[in-house]
Amino acid sequence: MRKKLPIEPLTRDEVFQKLREYSIDDADPLSGRLFTIAFETGLDELKKVAYDAFKMFMDKNMLDFTEFPSAIRMEKDIVDIAASLMHGDGDVVGTYTFGGTESVFLAVKAARDKFILDKGFITIPEIVMPITAHPCYDKAAEYMGLKVKRVKIDTETYRADVDSINEALTENTAMIVGSAPNWPFGTIDPISELAEIALEKNVWLHVDACVGGFILPFMKKLGENIPEFDFRIEGVSSISLDPHKYAYSLIGASVILFRKEFYKMFSQYVNLKWPGYPIVNPAVLSSRSEGPLAATWAVLHMLGEKGYLELAKKIITTRNKVSSKLRDIGYKIMGDPTVIIAFTSDNINLFRLSDYMIRRGWYFLAQKGVPEMGVPPSIHLTITPIHEKLVDEMLKDLEEGTSELLKIPPTDVEGLVESLGLIMSLVTPEEIDIPMLSKLLKEAEKLLEIYGPKLLEAFNLDKGLPKEMALINQVFNSLPPAITELLVNYIVIQLFKKGV
Numbered sequence: 001m002r003k004k005l006p007i008e009p010l011t012r013d014e015v016f017q018k019l020r021e022y023s024i025d026d027a028d029p030l031s032g033r034l035f036t037i038a039f040e041t042g043l044d045e046l047k048k049v050a051y052d053a054f055k056m057f058m059d060k061n062m063l064d065f066t067e068f069p070s071a072i073r074m075e076k077d078i079v080d081i082a083a084s085l086m087h088g089d090g091d092v093v094g095t096y097t098f099g100g101t102e103s104v105f106l107a108v109k110a111a112r113d114k115f116i117l118d119k120g121f122i123t124i125p126e127i128v129m130p131i132t133a134h135p136c137y138d139k140a141a142e143y144m145g146l147k148v149k150r151v152k153i154d155t156e157t158y159r160a161d162v163d164s165i166n167e168a169l170t171e172n173t174a175m176i177v178g179s180a181p182n183w184p185f186g187t188i189d190p191i192s193e194l195a196e197i198a199l200e201k202n203v204w205l206h207v208d209a210c211v212g213g214f215i216l217p218f219m220k221k222l223g224e225n226i227p228e229f230d231f232r233i234e235g236v237s238s239i240s241l242d243p244h245k246y247a248y249s250l251i252g253a254s255v256i257l258f259r260k261e262f263y264k265m266f267s268q269y270v271n272l273k274w275p276g277y278p279i280v281n282p283a284v285l286s287s288r289s290e291g292p293l294a295a296t297w298a299v300l301h302m303l304g305e306k307g308y309l310e311l312a313k314k315i316i317t318t319r320n321k322v323s324s325k326l327r328d329i330g331y332k333i334m335g336d337p338t339v340i341i342a343f344t345s346d347n348i349n350l351f352r353l354s355d356y357m358i359r360r361g362w363y364f365l366a367q368k369g370v371p372e373m374g375v376p377p378s379i380h381l382t383i384t385p386i387h388e389k390l391v392d393e394m395l396k397d398l399e400e401g402t403s404e405l406l407k408i409p410p411t412d413v414e415g416l417v418e419s420l421g422l423i424m425s426l427v428t429p430e431e432i433d434i435p436m437l438s439k440l441l442k443e444a445e446k447l448l449e450i451y452g453p454k455l456l457e458a459f460n461l462d463k464g465l466p467k468e469m470a471l472i473n474q475v476f477n478s479l480p481p482a483i484t485e486l487l488v489n490y491i492v493i494q495l496f497k498k499g500v
């Protein structure tokens with residue numbers, strides 16, 4: 001039923017009662033039981049300071065930094081700190097954004113515009129990147145009219161395969177992406193080697209250090225074997241790094257750094273054509289609360305280098321404990337983990353393992369893999385300092401779950417989905433061109449109108465969010481992405497329309 005604005009105002013108590021009811025099924029990010037999405041230290045005082053700083057500035061708008069000069073002051077400090085962590089020289093400049101995706105959008109826009117201006121004519125610019133790069137590059141490309149070539153990785157190390165990247169480059173390549181580390185496996189791409197190609201071919205190299213930018217420098221100081229990935233490498237044009245990940249700020253915090261001021265000019269948006277106020281947007285969004293900016297300034301200064309080193313130590317200890325247990329109970333660790341551990345298995349259904357752990361109150365991230373490129377399904381664990389306290393309890397549950405699941409054979413439905421996937425990938429072309437997409441969408445509109453509600457029923461989505469995700473993950477793994485993307489698109493519209 002469509003909700004209407006209440007005629008009678010609710011009281012404060014009623015408002016909070018309702019909001020508590022709405023959040024009843026939420027995972028608790030501060031519990032230490034989430035091994036994905038939440039980046040928590042477990043330091044109550046730090047959290048409190050972040051909340052207070054957020055509250056102090058939340059009504060101020062970064063849109064007009066002349067009215068609120070605090071925005072310039074705080075942003076300058078945060079960008080300077082990020083640039084010094086990334087060993088940027090005096091030419092490096094940057095912008096504070098509300099997330100990794102927004103930072104990446106600015107990098108892609110700058111690379112695209114520089115490419116077109118260097119060429120002097122319009123063509124469709126391309127981004128070449130390993131399959132492990134985050135989908136925000138595909139998203140930026142879709143929004144800004146570029147094309148993405150995702151290439152295979154080295155399936156021994158789970159790092160970018162430099163030869164495959166090199167082979168995919170053409171005269172239309174505007175950007176190469178490498179990650180430090182990538183999200184699925186936590187491995188660091190060979191940035192120095194990618195930079196050599198970028199320099200030789202005069203292509204923009206973006207280093208995605210959204211995850212690693214605020215943690216890898218500290219791990220290296222503690223003696224971890226972290227390869228170079230920052231501005232010390234000639235050929236790195238831009239780097240993104242997110243304080244709302246391993247700087248432990250509140251959500252809404254990322255930084256994009258450019259090697260040169262001139263590069264940043266391609267990323268900003270300026271408009272003086274209309275009769276209103278001058279638009280000068282360093283980032284994608286226009287109106288933005290200063291709250292996350294202030295929270296970020298606060299946590300960076302509250303922790304300082306000593307604080308980040310202490311927290312990095314906790315991560316290293318926990319990661320080593322988890323990796324060694326995983327090996328002991330028969331899982332295969334994928335590549336060299338940093339702050340993220342990914343593991344796979346030949347005899348355990350990992351999608352069921354993820355459901356099992358959720359039943360025990362632990363949030364793991366099931367990953368579908370890319371079977372046609374030799375990347376099997378896996379489980380991803382983001383390790384953060386808060387996990388140090390609960391890791392033994394989690395590993396005990398994981399061990400028990402593993403022995404239980406070893407006894408359960410695959411279900412008929414899982415087998416059926418796998419065979420169906422095999423057939424569909426044979427008949428679905430790898431690249432879908434515009435005429436084919438247009439035909440597909442017309443058919444899909446008709447079919448979803450007829451079969452859509454049945455589809456929701458089949459996945460138990462007609463009554464809200466499902467408790468078990470194993471079958472859905474199996475579908476993602478087995479069916480071609482072009483088909484599953486369409487289905488998920490439809491399903492999510494229904495979820496938000498109907499509510500849960």
Ligand SMILES: Cc1ncc(COP(=O)(O)O)c(C=O)c1O
Nearest residue numbers: 099100101134182183208210211
């Ligand atoms: C490597 C990497 N890059 C970019 C992003 C996008 O960041 P955000 O979710 O803050 O937009 C993520 C998110 O997990 C990521 O892991």
